[in-house]
Structure formats: C-alpha cells, structure tokens
Amino acid sequence: MEQNEELLVPKNTEKKKRRRKYWETQRLNLKRNKSILWFIVPAALFTIVFSYIPMFGVLFAFKDPAFDSAMRRGADIIGALKYSNWTLETFKSIFNDSFWLSLKNSVLINLIKLVFVFPLSILIAIQLSEMKNQKLSKLILIIICIPNFLSWTVVIKAWTSFFDPDIGFLGKLLSKATNGEIISYYEASFKPLFVFYSAWKGAGWGSILYYAAIMSIDKSYYESATIEGANKIQKAFYLTIPAIGGTIALMLVMMFSGFTGVGLEQLKLMLDPTNYIESQQTLDYYIYELSIGQGAGVSYVQAAALGVFNGLVGLLLLLGGNALTTKTLKRGLW
Amino acid sequence: MNKTIDQPNITKRRLFKKNPNKIKETLSDRIIHAVSVTLLIFFVILIVFPLLNYFSLAFNNYAFNDKIILWPAKLDLAPIKYVFSANSKDFWRAFLNSVIITLIVTFVSNLVEAMAAYPLSKKNCPFRSGILMFFIITMLFSAGVVPIYLLMRSFNLLNTIWSIILISISNVTNLLFFKTFFENVPSEIQEAAIIDGASPLQMFFRIIMPMALPVFGSCCFFTIVGMWNGYGAALIFINSEATEAMPLAYYLYISLTNGQAATMYDDFLRNYLPNIQAASMLISIIPILIIYPYVIKYIKSGATLGSVKG
Numbered sequence: 001m002e003q004n005e006e007l008l009v010p011k012n013t014e015k016k017k018r019r020r021k022y023w024e025t026q027r028l029n030l031k032r033n034k035s036i037l038w039f040i041v042p043a044a045l046f047t048i049v050f051s052y053i054p055m056f057g058v059l060f061a062f063k064d065p066a067f068d069s070a071m072r073r074g075a076d077i078i079g080a081l082k083y084s085n086w087t088l089e090t091f092k093s094i095f096n097d098s099f100w101l102s103l104k105n106s107v108l109i110n111l112i113k114l115v116f117v118f119p120l121s122i123l124i125a126i127q128l129s130e131m132k133n134q135k136l137s138k139l140i141l142i143i144i145c146i147p148n149f150l151s152w153t154v155v156i157k158a159w160t161s162f163f164d165p166d167i168g169f170l171g172k173l174l175s176k177a178t179n180g181e182i183i184s185y186y187e188a189s190f191k192p193l194f195v196f197y198s199a200w201k202g203a204g205w206g207s208i209l210y211y212a213a214i215m216s217i218d219k220s221y222y223e224s225a226t227i228e229g230a231n232k233i234q235k236a237f238y239l240t241i242p243a244i245g246g247t248i249a250l251m252l253v254m255m256f257s258g259f260t261g262v263g264l265e266q267l268k269l270m271l272d273p274t275n276y277i278e279s280q281q282t283l284d285y286y287i288y289e290l291s292i293g294q295g296a297g298v299s300y301v302q303a304a305a306l307g308v309f310n311g312l313v314g315l316l317l318l319l320g321g322n323a324l325t326t327k328t329l330k331r332g333l334w
Numbered sequence: 335m336n337k338t339i340d341q342p343n344i345t346k347r348r349l350f351k352k353n354p355n356k357i358k359e360t361l362s363d364r365i366i367h368a369v370s371v372t373l374l375i376f377f378v379i380l381i382v383f384p385l386l387n388y389f390s391l392a393f394n395n396y397a398f399n400d401k402i403i404l405w406p407a408k409l410d411l412a413p414i415k416y417v418f419s420a421n422s423k424d425f426w427r428a429f430l431n432s433v434i435i436t437l438i439v440t441f442v443s444n445l446v447e448a449m450a451a452y453p454l455s456k457k458n459c460p461f462r463s464g465i466l467m468f469f470i471i472t473m474l475f476s477a478g479v480v481p482i483y484l485l486m487r488s489f490n491l492l493n494t495i496w497s498i499i500l501i502s503i504s505n506v507t508n509l510l511f512f513k514t515f516f517e518n519v520p521s522e523i524q525e526a527a528i529i530d531g532a533s534p535l536q537m538f539f540r541i542i543m544p545m546a547l548p549v550f551g552s553c554c555f556f557t558i559v560g561m562w563n564g565y566g567a568a569l570i571f572i573n574s575e576a577t578e579a580m581p582l583a584y585y586l587y588i589s590l591t592n593g594q595a596a597t598m599y600d601d602f603l604r605n606y607l608p609n610i611q612a613a614s615m616l617i618s619i620i621p622i623l624i625i626y627p628y629v630i631k632y633i634k635s636g637a638t639l640g641s642v643k644g
Contacts (some may be wrong), residue, residue, distance in 0.1 A: 002531045026349065026460050026461060029458050029459065029460040030460040030461075032458070033390065033453075033456075033458055033460060034460075035458060035533075036452075036453040036456070036459060036534050037453060037460065038453050038535070039450060039453045040449075040453055040454070040465060042446045042449065042450070043369045043446045043447055043449065043450035043469075043504070043509065044450070044465075044468070046446065046504045047468070047469060047472055047504050048499055048505050050485075050500060050503075050504055051472035051482075051504060052472070052481070053475070053485065054476070054477050054481035054482045055475070055476075055477045055481070055483075055487055056477075056481070057477045057480060057481020057484065057485075058335070058477050058481075059480070060480060060481065060484075071484070076488055077484055077485075077488055124374070124377070127370040127371075127372065127374055129371075130367065130370060131371065131374075140374055140375075140377075140378055142373050142629075142630050143378050143381060143382065144377060144378060144381055145624075145629060146381060146385075147381055149559055149563070149626065149629065150563065150619055150622070151562070151563035151564070151565070151583040151586075151618070152563070152583075152617050153565075153583050153586045153587045153590065153618075154586075154618070154619060157388070157586075157590060157611065157615060158384050158385055158387075158388035158389075158615075159384055161387075161388045161391070161612070162383075162384040162388060165430075166399070166400055167391070167399040167402070167608060168387065169383070169387050169402070169403060170384075172400065181365075200380070200381065203380070204377075205604050208533055212573075213408050231360060231362055231363055231366070232362075232367070233366065234367045245634055251415070264566055264569060265564070265565060265566055265569065268569065268587070269587060269590075275468050277611075287478065287479060288479065288569070288570075291478075291479050291480045291483060291567075292479070292483060292570060299483065300480050303478070303479065303480045304477070304478065304480045304481065307477055307478020307479060307480055307481075308477065308478065309475055309476060309479060311400070311477060312475075314475075315474055315475050320473065
C-alpha cells in the first residue's frame with residue numbers, strides 16, 4: 001500500500017502541495033485573526049531592542065582597535081563604526097595565553113561540577129523519595145531549598161565568616177588543628193571551594209525536579225521489583241534512574257550549554273583583589289574585565305570577539321548535547 | 335451517628351500490628367536506608383549550621399563574637415539598631431531601589447510575556463511557529479556583554495536602575511510556561527465567551543488571566559526572587575561609585591569590599607563591623623523570608639502532583 005501511494009504521487013508535488021496549503025492557511029489565519037497579533041507587540045518590542053539589536057554587536061568583533069579608542073573618547077556607536085576599519089586581526093589576537101588559561105579553568109570547574117554536583121541532586125532526590133516518613137522528607141526538602149533563595153553575597157559572606165579563624169566556628173576548629181596557623185584556603189582550594197559553594201546553594205533546589213519526577217513513577221513497579229528480590233540499590237539503578245532519564249537528559253543538556261561560564265556574581269565575591277591567583281581566571285571574568293574593567297586593558301573589540309566565540313560555543317554545545325542525549329537516551333529538548 | 339454497631343472484626347484485626355504478608359526488609363536495605371537518612375540529616379546540618387552561626391552575629395555583642403556556636407553568645411541589639419539608624423542611609427536607598435526594580439520588572443515582564451503567550455497558544459495564530467522561533471532564538475544565542483553595555487551607554491542609562499529594569503523584562507522561559515498553560519485551557523470556555531461577544535482583549539483579561547492566576551503567581555515569585563538576589567546586570571551597568579542606583583544585593587557586595595575603609599575613625603564601627611554586616615544581610619533576606627511560605631506550597635504541590643499522576 002505505502003509503496004503504491006508513493007508511486008502514484010511523486011514526492012516533489014507532495015511537498016509543493018503541502019507548502020501551498022501551509023501558506024494558504026497562514027493567509028486565512030492572518031485575515032481572520034489579525035487583531036490577536038497585537039498581543040505580541042510589547043514583548044516583541046522588548047525582544048527586538050534588548051536582544052536582537054545587541055546581536056548586531058557581533059560586528060564590533062570585526063573592527064580594528066580604532067573602534068576602541070573612538071568609543072573611549074565618547075563617540076556614539078555608529079560614528080565609531082564608521083571611523084574604524086574592518087579587519088579579522090582581532091580573532092587572531094584573542095586566542096592568547098590568558099584566554100587559554102581562563103578557558104581551561106572554566107571548563108575544569110564545570111567538569112568538577114558535572115562529576116560531583118550533578119549526581120548529588122539526583123542522589124538527594126532518590127534518598128528523599130525512599131524515606132518512609134513523608135512529613136520528615138518534606139521538612140528536609142524545605143530546609144535544603146533555603147540557600148537557593150539567598151543571594152550570593154549572603155552565601156559567600158556567611159561561609160567566609162564560618163571559615164574565619166577568629167569568629168567562625170569551623171575556622172576556629174581548623175586553626176586549633178593547625179596550631180594557630182592561619183589557613184589561606186583560597187590558594188590551593190579555589191576550585192573545589194567554588195564548586196562546594198555552588199553545590200551548597202543549588203543542590204537542594206536542583207533535586208526538586210527529580211523528586212517530582214520520581215514521585216510520578218508508578219508504585220507498582222517498585223512492589224513487583226521487591227517481590228522479585230531487588231534491593232534498594234538495584235531498584236535505584238534499574239528502575240528509578242531509567243524512569244527519570246528524561247529529566248536527567250534535559251538538565252544535562254542545559255548544563256552543557258553553559259559549560260564555558262561559571263557565574264560572575266559568585267566569582268566576583270570570591271576574588272581576592274590583592275592576591276591574584278591563576279585559578280581565579282575564568283572566561284566570564286576575563287570578558288568582564290576586557291569590557292567593563294577600569295584598567296587600560298579594556299578592549300571592546302576583543303571582548304566582543306570573545307563574546308561571539310562564547311555564544312557560538314554555547315550554541316554548539318547545546319545542539320551537540322541535545323543530539324547526544326537524543327541518540328543515547330532517546331530523549332532531548334525537542 | 336449510630337454507635338451501637340459492633341465492630342468485632344476491626345478490633346480483632348488491630349491485634350495484628352504487622353501485616354504478616356508484608357515482605358521483610360533485608361538487612362542490607364535497612365543499612366542503606368540508615369545511611370541515606372544520616373547523609374540527608376548531615377546535609378541539613380551543613381545548611382543550617384553556617385547560617386545560624388553567621389546570623390547570630392547580628393544580635394551579638396562584639397566582644398563575644400568568638401563564643402557563638404548556634405545562637406548569640408551575649409544578646410546585643412546595637413548592630414540591628416545601627417542598620418535602622420540614620421547612619422545607614424545608603425543601605426535603605428539600595429533597599430528602596432531593589433523594591434522598585436523588583437516590583438516593576440515582576441509586573442511588567444510577566445504581563446507582557448503572558449500577553450505574548452496567549453496568541454501563540456492558539457492553533458490558528460498566523461505564523462505561529464515563526465514567531466515562537468523569533469523568541470526562542472534569543473535564548474539560544476546572545477552576543478555577550480559588550481553590545482548590551484554599549485547600547486545602554488548610548489541610551490544614557492548607565493548607572494541608573496532603568497538599565498537593570500529594561501534588560502530584565504524580556505523572559506522567554508516564562509513565555510513558554512504561560513504558553514503551555516494557555517494551551518490547556520478548555521476551548522469551550524473561549525468559544526462561549528466569543529459567542530457572548532467578548533473581544534480578544536476582554537477574553538484575555540476577564541477569562542484567561544483569572545484562570546491563569548496560579549501560573550502567574552509562580553512566575554511572579556521566581557521573578558521576584560531573581561530580581562531581589564541577582565546583581566549580574568548591576569555588575570555590568572552600575573559602577574562601584576554610583577551608590578544611588580544600586581540594588582540591595584550589589585550594594586551589600588560593594589560594602590563588603592569597601593567596608594574596612596570606612597571604619598578608620600570610628601571605634602563603634604570598627605568593633606561592630608562583622609555584626610553590622612550580618613545585621614544588614616539579615617534584613618536584606620526578610621522579603622524572601624516573607625514569601626518563602628509560597629515556596630513551601632510550591633514544593634508540596636509539585637511533590638503531590640507527582641504522586642497523583644502515578
């Protein structure tokens with residue numbers, strides 16, 4: 001049957017027909033429901049002005065340093081664009097040592113997050129769902145969500161105070177353990193600490209989605225698994241995790257798309273301006289310093305080029321991650 | 335109520351406290367359960383302990399700062415009083431800025447996005463998929479910090495709260511939320527309204543929005559939290575000298591880095607600096623604490639929603 005139909009109607013005309021039908025319906029829809037489009041106008045205006053017009057900023061990346069000096073003298077954007085020449089040199093100059101260092105640090109931090117923090121939320125959700133006392137599990141859920149609703153300023157200040165050798169509880173213990181030696185925990189442990197803070201803030205809230213997904217699994221699966229003699233670990237690995245695979249895939253893709261960024265707010269708080277260390281240098285911060293920093297190193301051209309690079313990498317990672325999860329887990333964003 | 339019905343069966347059944355047919359938990363399962371409960375409780379302690387240890391400073395006398403474990407070692411309200419006194423004008427200015435920013439963005443952004451989502455939820459909206467793509471592209475690709483910074487500069491909006499407000503209004507995630515909700519509104523209701531002669535505007539504000547209030551509420555809630563706590567936009571648009579345009583979280587961040595310098599000639603400030611900082615941090619999270627019951631409701635509804643489905 002299927003073959004017969006294909007023989008009767010050549011593919012090309014089928015396509016054309018469908019396309020013509022699509023435009024016909026759109027035309028009719030436009031005729032009948034024109035007034036409804038007015039609802040979109042305000043949102044579209046904001047999107048055009050603050051999302052689409054900045055996209056033309058991609059052009060800055062193809063300008064020579066004359067653009068920078070014109071901007072610094074206070075010229076308007078159009079004027080500066082006319083004043084400077086087109087060039088591809090910027091893209092050669094941005095891939096320097098500090099770029100590779102910051103890229104390496106950003107990716108490393110995200111890898112640590114992927115290995116330790118990402119499974120933590122799933123683990124918490126599974127543990128919570130296995131608790132017999134429902135009231136207690138909800139109380140725990142409510143408490144572990146609190147840090148997500150505090151600002152980074154509060155989180156980092158609370159922890160630095162907690163680590164303080166004079167007033168903080170943990171700091172006092174640590175300084176006792178090391179005989180009063182002041183521990184500058186920033187130097188060797190910047191990355192682990194960075195990831196720890198973000199886990200402390202976000203892991204509890206991150207587990208909510210998984211918790212809701214686990215709760216929607218049919219309970220009879222677990223009962224039959226128990227009768228078959230599966231223990232809790234087996235149930236978690238062969239039942240729970242496959243069942244919430246869609247949620248996990250979604251979160252994984254979202255995480256992939258932000259793999260070059262680490263979060264500027266947290267980073268700025270953890271920076272020690274008097275004591276530069278290499279592991280602080282991440283891509284967000286590098287671009288921030290290039291574009292808004294007060295020093296002589298400001299270069300809009302380079303920052304724009306890096307922004308383009310960052311945006312493209314993020315897009316590629318999102319699409320690639322989505323393709324990967326669709327292939328392996330049969331689930332993706334769309 | 336008729337109490338004379340005797341229930342011999344029920345009382346008899348209660349004698350068996352355990353269901354004899356229930357499968358016994360194995361030892362390994364019990365160990366795993368114990369371990370997981372312990373881990374969870376450890377995590378809870380890890381969250382509560384530093385917070386209590388830190389916020390106790392707000393109610394503490396500076397001389398006893400090192401004695402704090404979970405509650406104030408010696409009660410002293412001077413830090414709190416200092417934050418409420420005329421000395422902390424900048425703090426309250428920043429507080430007001432945050433309130434203004436949060437209110438405007440929450441109201442305008444969610445209204446605008448809900449309005450845009452309404453036609454997009456309809457099958458017969460012209461160029462539906464194209465318009466949807468137009469919004470989704472902005473989620474996938476952005477040109478970075480520099481163009482937005484220069485745009486705000488050319489609008490003369492740097493170092494004002496308007497830069498933060500304007501950049502935060504567009505929110506495609508909420509648009510998609512609203513769209514999914516509107517798609518599930520029964521079409522019979524809308525058809526009835528059309529027959530009664532409702533214009534699209536009336537339909538949206540009189541019929542769709544009242545039905546969407548729960549979704550609108552949760553979107554508003556997340557906008558409020560994001561605007562109150564976040565200062566990524568402020569880091570870009572507002573420099574560290576423009577105190578009059580700072581949102582609260584950003585002001586606290588700046589005052590942390592500049593705090594030491596102000597204490598040079600003031601004994602009270604020098605002694606009480608950590609306490610005053612803790613007090614202002616505590617006051618800054620009060621609005622979040624006020625709406626936290628809403629989160630609890632959301633968490634519970636999310637969790638029970640799952641169990642209903644299953």
